Amino acid sequence: MLAQLAEVVGCCEPLAREPLSAQQSVELSRVFKAMGDPVRLRLLSLIASHVGGEACVCDLTDVFDLSGPTISHHLKVLREAGLVTGERRGTWVYYRVRPELLATVSAVLVPEPAEDSPASVPGGREALPVVEA
């Protein structure tokens, strides 16, 4: 049911080039809303900067003065926004970021595409992140 961000946003011009359609703005705002919370933003940076590019939930929980369910909730929001992926390996669940989505969002903000970022695979527009609920 969730529209695929790649189809709607991946092909949209930078903000200053032409106005967003109603649908594009809805899709894009989903990602920004997920990043619009201090805890989630910090979770994102903790995962992104962790060694190996992934972090266990138990590592993340210790950083905050928040309950486990709350951290789990925030991770779910990030997951549903397509910003991270979670994978269970044995007892622990490891989270990774999707650098493609960050690169896509980043490109929308600046007038100059700056497409030399390593995360943007050449001709990989259809390989952009897909939100699978």
Next chain:
Amino acid sequence: MLAQLAEVVGCCEPLAREPLSAQQSVELSRVFKAMGDPVRLRLLSLIASHVGGEACVCDLTDVFDLSGPTISHHLKVLREAGLVTGERRGTWVYYRVRPELLATVSAVLVPEPAEDSPASVPGGREALPVVEA
């Protein structure tokens, strides 16, 4: 009272380089939260892509099926986040975007700075946008 985004965020590394501090995440999330609404995101793109780089409120109101007070409220949120500035000229109020803030936020998202964007003035780190409530 509002901390200046330039001091807190303007000097922070990309997300994947090192984790954000609690304060940095609070400041940054303020901007993302402002962009986390479809109407505000569309307002932002309408202003940014308008001829002359500025748009009158009356032009913006016509695009949405929303009341004037609601549009005004969203513009205030964007203003307080430092994303736009409003200037009264005679009867009308014109809004402009702050491309520096967009460039700053964009740079935080991608691991490669991509600092060749025209909005990032060389050595102008202290000239970055300041939120003045």
Next chain:
DNA sequence: CGCCTGCTTCGACGTCGGTCGAAGCAGAGG
């Protein structure tokens, strides 16, 4: 099998935020 640990889901509660109509303020123009 039974327990223990790590994580998620559920249900509830309080706050925040988007929306509106009514009212207020600022200029322009009679």
Next chain:
DNA sequence: CCTCTGCTTCGACCGACGTCGAAGCAGGCG
């Protein structure tokens, strides 16, 4: 001065969201 238009502020309503404890699920380990 009065009025009219453009925009903002105010007050209220209601749904969305962040938070928690309790309960549920999954996998390791005696």
